[in-house]
Amino acid sequence: MKSLFNDLGVGVGLRPPHYAEIKEQKPKSISWVEVISENFMAWKDSPMAGAQENLLQIRKDFPVFLHGVSLSVGSVDVLDKNYLERLKQLVDMVQPAMVSDHLCWTGVGGENLHDLLPIPYTTEALNLISQKIDQVQNFLGRRILIENASTYLEYQASEMSEWEFLSQLLAKADCGLLLDINNVYVSSVNHGFDPKTYLSHLPIDRIGQIHLAGHSTMDGYLVDTHDHPVCESVWELYRWWNNEFGPVSTMIERDGNIPVWAELESEVQRITEVRSEKKLRLG
Numbered sequence: 001m002k003s004l005f006n007d008l009g010v011g012v013g014l015r016p017p018h019y020a021e022i023k024e025q026k027p028k029s030i031s032w033v034e035v036i037s038e039n040f041m042a043w044k045d046s047p048m049a050g051a052q053e054n055l056l057q058i059r060k061d062f063p064v065f066l067h068g069v070s071l072s073v074g075s076v077d078v079l080d081k082n083y084l085e086r087l088k089q090l091v092d093m094v095q096p097a098m099v100s101d102h103l104c105w106t107g108v109g110g111e112n113l114h115d116l117l118p119i120p121y122t123t124e125a126l127n128l129i130s131q132k133i134d135q136v137q138n139f140l141g142r143r144i145l146i147e148n149a150s151t152y153l154e155y156q157a158s159e160m161s162e163w164e165f166l167s168q169l170l171a172k173a174d175c176g177l178l179l180d181i182n183n184v185y186v187s188s189v190n191h192g193f194d195p196k197t198y199l200s201h202l203p204i205d206r207i208g209q210i211h212l213a214g215h216s217t218m219d220g221y222l223v224d225t226h227d228h229p230v231c232e233s234v235w236e237l238y239r240w241w242n243n244e245f246g247p248v249s250t251m252i253e254r255d256g257n258i259p260v261w262a263e264l265e266s267e268v269q270r271i272t273e274v275r276s277e278k279k280l281r282l283g
């Protein structure tokens with residue numbers, strides 16, 4: 001089945017410690033960069049002109065993916081119009097290759113809790129969230145990607161598995177999936193399911209991007225901290241996924257203990273190696 005999204009190769013989550021290398025060296029190891037949308041959105045008391053100028057400079061050399069953390073499609077609150085307007089300004093300015101946010105809620109009653117909180121997998125939530133994604137896509141005039149967040153609890157009210165919910169949501173909202181394989185792994189260990197069952201039940205044609213990241217272990221749970229290299233179990237899952245379903249735009253996501261560029265670049269290069277394994281076999 002033909003994918004709704006083009007494979008744009010290998011990317012990286014761009015963070016301030018690496019701006020200089022990316023701008024000056026224009027590394028050949030990456031084909032695109034992803035940035036956190038909120039770090040470049042203009043606020044009333046902060047026009048973000050300096051940050052936006054940096055981003056536009058990088059945009060001259062690399063396609064940019066915009067990744068948000070505050071859309072809160074899982075909240076019962078109505079969508080924040082002011083947030084959407086500022087996001088649209090950024091989208092119009094950057095002309096990103098992809099725009100994404102998470103399957104979660106980040107607040108209620110106008111409060112932002114600055115966390116990616118889990119939702120119950122119910123028909124009621126499915127209807128609410130698909131309507132909201134539809135509103136966002138209509139407002140932005142483009143299809144967006146929704147990322148599976150890692151979770152640390154499950155609701156007794158859930159009526160279906162996360163992968164069933166996601167599959168239905170993607171079709172109902174006509175949006176794409178940003179598949180975070182580390183998040184699938186973290187949740188699979190925390191809740192005791194088989195990550196390959198999850199991955200093999202997803203609609204492949206709607207997967208527009210893959211995240212690979214590291215996690216931490218705390219009190220017997222895995223936590224999606226993005227402060228370690230990608231673990232071998234996640235690389236193994238990615239290799240399996242790539243062999244089964246083919247290449248999708250993939251990146252390393254690192255937010256804590258950020259290493260020097262050369263070290264992060266070696267993880268990025270490993271994505272290229274894994275992606276080429278299938279080509280080599282076919283060749």
Ligand SMILES: [Fe+2]
Nearest residue numbers: 147180211253
């Ligand atoms: Fe992610």
